[in-house]
Amino acid sequence: MFKKVSSLIIGVCLLSVILGSTYDIKVFASSVEGIPTEYESEITYLTDQSIIKGFPDGNFHGKDEVTREQAATMVGRALGLDGKERDTKFPDVSEESFASGFIQSAVEAGVIKGYPDGTYQPKSIMTRGEMAYLISNAFKLKETGDVSYHDVDEESAVYQPVNLLTTAGITEGTPGGYFMPEKTITRTEFSLFVARGLNSDFKVSQEEEEEGPEEEKLEVLSEKVVDADFLNVRQGPGTKHKVVGKLMTGETVSVYKEEGDWRYIQAGNVKGYVHSYYLLDKPEGDWKIAIDPGHGGNDPGASANGLIEKNVVLDVSLKAREYIENAGVNVVMTRQTDWYPSLDGRVAIATKNDADAFVSVHANAFVSSATGVETFYYAAGLSDREYASVKLATFINERLYKEMDMGNRGVKNVGYRVVKHNPLPAVLTEIGFLTNDEDSSKLKTDKYREAAARAIAMGIVDYYNWKE
Ligand SMILES: [Zn+2]
Structure with a gap:
C-alpha cells in the first residue's frame, strides 16, 4: 500500500531550548516566534511537561538540524529518564557533557546502542533513519503493518523501525511516498515525533484505509x-x-x-x-546541490532600506531548500544560521558533503536606480564544469526575473571567488537590489522571498533535468 502523504513537516522548533539554558525560563509556545499555529498544540504539550524548556532567544529554530545528543536529551526527558550528568559507556561522551546522564540512562533502558565502533558521536546530526530507530525503541513500538516507501526497501536496516513508526501513526513520510532515511531531521520534525509518541491525539490520520477499493489499486x-x-x-x-x-x-x-x-x-x-x-x-538521479547563503556573522553584506543582505539571503535560501528537497534533490547548506564561513570554507563544505553543484545567493547594492536580477558564473575556457555553470546560471536567472517580476540583467562571466575557485559547477545569483525602492519593497515581503526561493529551486530542477 502506498502511504498517503500530507504536507511536509516544517516550521517549528524546540531543541535549542533543552540546550544549556541554565536559567530555566518557561515560556509558552504561543509567545515564542516561528511556531505555525498548526503545531502549537504539540509544542505546548511538550513545554507544559518541561520536555522542552526555555527559549533563550525567543525563537524555535524549527529548521535547524538535531544532533544525536540533543535527540537523546529530549527523548530522555520524554521518558522521564535520569538526566543527572555522569560517566557513560561511550569514550566520546564525557561526564561533563550536558547530555551524558540522558545518554547513559537511554543505554541502560535499551533505547540506544551507539555505533558498532563503540562511539556515540554526540555532535553528529541525526538522520531520519536513526530517528526511526530511536523513537521506535523509546516508545517500545511492536506493531508492524503493510507499509511501503519508494526509498526504503525491505532488505534495508531501517525498514523495521520505519515500518513500526508508520504503523503507529507517528510518521507518514514525505509527499510522494518517500521516507528519506538519509535526510537529516529538523527540530520541528523531531519534536512532532516525540509528541506523537507520547500522546496518540497527535498521531497522523490513517484515513486512507477508508478509501474506495478502486483508488487503492x-x-x-x-x-x-x-x-x-x-x-x-x-x-x-x-x-x-x-x-x-x-x-x-x-x-x-x-x-x-x-x-x-x-x-x-x-x-x-x-x-x-x-x-x-x-x-x-522530478530529477531521478541522486543529486546534491550546495546552497550558499552569502555573508553572515560579522559580515552583513549590503544594507539598505531597512534590509540586511545576510538575513534576506539566509531566509530565501532556507525556503529554497524546502522546494529543492521536495523536488527530490538533496541539499547541503553552507550555513543555516547567522555565522560567517570563509569563502573557501563554503566551497569545502560543499565538496566534503559530496555536492555536485554550487549556488551562492546574494542581494545587490548600487546606486538607487539600479534594479533587477543577475547571475554570475566563471568561465575561462570551455571545460565541462564551466559549461555546466553557464547552464545553471541561465536556468536560475530565467526563472528568477519572471518570478520576481523584475528586470533581467542577464548572466555574466565574473570571477567571484566562490564561483572561480570551485571544482563544482558554480553560480552566484543576485535576487534584486536592496538599494532600489521597488526591489527592496519586494524583498521585504514573504511573498517575494518565496518567489525567489521557488525560482532558484526550479532553476536547479531545470538544470538537473538538463543533465539527465
Ligand atoms: Zn553579497
Missing part, C-alpha cells in the same frame, strides 16, 4: 513538479470539468493515471486531473 506512475502558479486541478480530464483545487509552482504531485494530455494526480489532499504541459519531471 492505483499505483504511482511518476512524480512530477508543478510548473505553473494556480494550476487548476479538475474533476475530469478536460477544461470543461469542475475545478477542485489549485497548485503552485514547485509543488510536487504523484501521477496515477494518464489520459491523453491529462494526468490524474494527487498532491496532499488534492486529487484530480491537471494538464501534463504544466508538469516537470
Whole structure:
C-alpha cells in the first residue's frame, strides 16, 4: 500500500531550548516566534511537561538540524529518564557533557546502542533513519503493518523501525511516498515525533484505509513538479470539468493515471486531473546541490532600506531548500544560521558533503536606480564544469526575473571567488537590489522571498533535468 502523504513537516522548533539554558525560563509556545499555529498544540504539550524548556532567544529554530545528543536529551526527558550528568559507556561522551546522564540512562533502558565502533558521536546530526530507530525503541513500538516507501526497501536496516513508526501513526513520510532515511531531521520534525509518541491525539490520520477499493489499486506512475502558479486541478480530464483545487509552482504531485494530455494526480489532499504541459519531471538521479547563503556573522553584506543582505539571503535560501528537497534533490547548506564561513570554507563544505553543484545567493547594492536580477558564473575556457555553470546560471536567472517580476540583467562571466575557485559547477545569483525602492519593497515581503526561493529551486530542477 502506498502511504498517503500530507504536507511536509516544517516550521517549528524546540531543541535549542533543552540546550544549556541554565536559567530555566518557561515560556509558552504561543509567545515564542516561528511556531505555525498548526503545531502549537504539540509544542505546548511538550513545554507544559518541561520536555522542552526555555527559549533563550525567543525563537524555535524549527529548521535547524538535531544532533544525536540533543535527540537523546529530549527523548530522555520524554521518558522521564535520569538526566543527572555522569560517566557513560561511550569514550566520546564525557561526564561533563550536558547530555551524558540522558545518554547513559537511554543505554541502560535499551533505547540506544551507539555505533558498532563503540562511539556515540554526540555532535553528529541525526538522520531520519536513526530517528526511526530511536523513537521506535523509546516508545517500545511492536506493531508492524503493510507499509511501503519508494526509498526504503525491505532488505534495508531501517525498514523495521520505519515500518513500526508508520504503523503507529507517528510518521507518514514525505509527499510522494518517500521516507528519506538519509535526510537529516529538523527540530520541528523531531519534536512532532516525540509528541506523537507520547500522546496518540497527535498521531497522523490513517484515513486512507477508508478509501474506495478502486483508488487503492492505483499505483504511482511518476512524480512530477508543478510548473505553473494556480494550476487548476479538475474533476475530469478536460477544461470543461469542475475545478477542485489549485497548485503552485514547485509543488510536487504523484501521477496515477494518464489520459491523453491529462494526468490524474494527487498532491496532499488534492486529487484530480491537471494538464501534463504544466508538469516537470522530478530529477531521478541522486543529486546534491550546495546552497550558499552569502555573508553572515560579522559580515552583513549590503544594507539598505531597512534590509540586511545576510538575513534576506539566509531566509530565501532556507525556503529554497524546502522546494529543492521536495523536488527530490538533496541539499547541503553552507550555513543555516547567522555565522560567517570563509569563502573557501563554503566551497569545502560543499565538496566534503559530496555536492555536485554550487549556488551562492546574494542581494545587490548600487546606486538607487539600479534594479533587477543577475547571475554570475566563471568561465575561462570551455571545460565541462564551466559549461555546466553557464547552464545553471541561465536556468536560475530565467526563472528568477519572471518570478520576481523584475528586470533581467542577464548572466555574466565574473570571477567571484566562490564561483572561480570551485571544482563544482558554480553560480552566484543576485535576487534584486536592496538599494532600489521597488526591489527592496519586494524583498521585504514573504511573498517575494518565496518567489525567489521557488525560482532558484526550479532553476536547479531545470538544470538537473538538463543533465539527465
Ligand atoms: Zn553579497
